[in-house]
Amino acid sequence: MKLTLGFSPCPNDTFIFDAMIHHKIDTEGLDFEVFYDDVETLNQKAMRGELDITKLSYHAFAYVADKYVLMDAGSALGFGVGPLLISDIEISISDLQSGIIRNGKSEIRNPLIGIPGKYTTANFLLGTAFPNATNKVELVFSDIENAVLEGRVDIGLIIHENRFTYQDKGLKKIIDLGDYWEKETGCAIPLGGIVANRRLPLDVQHKINRVIRRSVEFAFENPKSGLEFIRSHAQEMSEEVMYKHIDLYVNKYSVDLGAEGKKAIRLLFDKALKSQIIPEVKQEIFLSEPGLKD
Numbered sequence: 001m002k003l004t005l006g007f008s009p010c011p012n013d014t015f016i017f018d019a020m021i022h023h024k025i026d027t028e029g030l031d032f033e034v035f036y037d038d039v040e041t042l043n044q045k046a047m048r049g050e051l052d053i054t055k056l057s058y059h060a061f062a063y064v065a066d067k068y069v070l071m072d073a074g075s076a077l078g079f080g081v082g083p084l085l086i087s088d089i090e091i092s093i094s095d096l097q098s099g100i101i102r103n104g105k106s107e108i109r110n111p112l113i114g115i116p117g118k119y120t121t122a123n124f125l126l127g128t129a130f131p132n133a134t135n136k137v138e139l140v141f142s143d144i145e146n147a148v149l150e151g152r153v154d155i156g157l158i159i160h161e162n163r164f165t166y167q168d169k170g171l172k173k174i175i176d177l178g179d180y181w182e183k184e185t186g187c188a189i190p191l192g193g194i195v196a197n198r199r200l201p202l203d204v205q206h207k208i209n210r211v212i213r214r215s216v217e218f219a220f221e222n223p224k225s226g227l228e229f230i231r232s233h234a235q236e237m238s239e240e241v242m243y244k245h246i247d248l249y250v251n252k253y254s255v256d257l258g259a260e261g262k263k264a265i266r267l268l269f270d271k272a273l274k275s276q277i278i279p280e281v282k283q284e285i286f287l288s289e290p291g292l293k294d
Contacts, residue, residue, distance in 0.1 A: 001204070003052040006035040006042050007194075009233035010160050011242040012249035013055055016074055018226030020215035028207050036233065038140055039159075039192065040117025047119075052197050053208055058190040058268055060119035061285070062278035067198060069205060070257075070265075070285050073213035074194030077253040077261050082178015082189050083122035083159045085113075086171045088148055091155070093175055099132055101154065110134075111154035116141035121191050122159050124268075125177040127277050142235075145169055159191075161237060161245045185271075187264035188253065202288070209287055216254050262286060 005021070007013040019025045021032050035051065043060035045051055049067045061070065085096070089103050101108040113136045115123045126133060139147055144156040145166055155174065158166060166173070181189045194212060196205045219226065223246075227239070234242050253261045265285070272278040 001029055002031045002033060003200075003208070004035065004050070005032040006037060006045060006051045006054040008039055008042065008055060008160075009036045011230050011234055011237070011245040012076060014230045014233050015219050015223075015226060015246045015250055016212070016216050016254060018215070018229050019218040019222075020211050022226075022229070024222075024225065025211070025214045025218050027211050030207060030211055038116075038142075039120060040138070040141075043117060043119040046195070049197065052200060053194065055192055055194055057117070057120045057122075057124075057192055058265060059121045059124040059272070059278065061193060061195060062269060062272060062281055063119065064195070065281045065283045065285050068195035069198055069283075069287055071194045071196060071205075071209045071212055072257050072287055073209055073216055073255060075253050075257055075261065076191040076193075076249045077188040077257070077264060078191075078249065078251050079182055079188055080176075080178060081191065081248050082176055082181060083116075083120075083125060083157055084163060084166070084176050085126070085174040086145075086148060086156045086158055086166050087154065087174060088171055090172055091174045096130055096133065096155075096174060108154055112137060113155045113157060114139045114144045114147045114153035115157045116144065116159050120159070121189070121268075122157050122177065124272055124277055125181060125189070126157055128271060128275055129175070129177055129180050131275070145171060161234075161241055163248070164241050164244055185264070185267055187267055188261065190261070190265045190268050191249070193265075196287075205287060213255060216250070219250070220255075257286075 043056050046056045046064045095101050101111050115136045147153045148156040178189045196208050
C-alpha cells in the first residue's frame, strides 16, 4: 500500500523518517511517496487534506482535526525547545509589551515581526505571550534571520536550527517563548505532530503509528545510519548543528506521547481556545486504542 507522506527537510524529521522511507525496518507492507516542505506549506496542505500522512504544527492541527488524527509516535515536544524572538538591537520584554521599541533616540512603534507562518505553534505562542503584537509578516523560517539583518522586519520569530545560528550573526534574543510556556504551565511545549488522514481505515492508521515508532526507535539505536540522508537535506548545516537539532527535538515524546505529552497538547488547545486563537475541536484528536471504535 502506497501512502503520501509529508515532512520537513529539517534534521529532526529526516532523522525520524529515514528508516521507514528507506525500508530499514519492517513497514508492514507500507510504501511512501515523500514530499519535503517547510512547516507552513505542510500546514496549508493539511488544510486541503492533500496528504495521507503529514507533519504539521499543533496550532494548525486544531483547524484540521476533522480531517486528520494524531499519531502517538513522531511528535516534537519538549523542554527548552521553544521558538525565540530575536532582533539586531537590544529589546526589553516591557518594550515589546508596550509596542514601542526604543533604539537610542529613535522609536519604532508597532514593530514588524517576521513569523514562520500563521498556523505555526510559534505564532500561537507569540499570540498568547504578546497579544498586542499583531503587526506580522509571514516568511519562510530560514529567511527570517536575514530579514532582521537587512531591516525588512524589526523582530524575527525563529524556529528549528536557527536557534543555533542567530548569535553567530550578531542577533540578540528577546525572549524564549518555550521558557514562557514552561513557566506558565509546567508542561513540555507541543511544537509539531504527525497525523494520518481519517479517511484511512483504522487498522491502517495503527499500522502507520507502529511503523513511525519503529522508525524512531531504529534512529535512536543507530543514530548515524541516516547521516547522509539527513545531510543531503540540511543545506549547509554542520554535522554538529544537525545533531544538536536532533537532540533538541527528538526525545521520548517522539517515541510515544504518553500521558504527559497528551496532557500538554490538551492544555495547548484549551489555552488557544480560551484566547480565541483556534476554533473548538469537536473530534477526538488522539488515535484510539487498538480494538476500540472511534
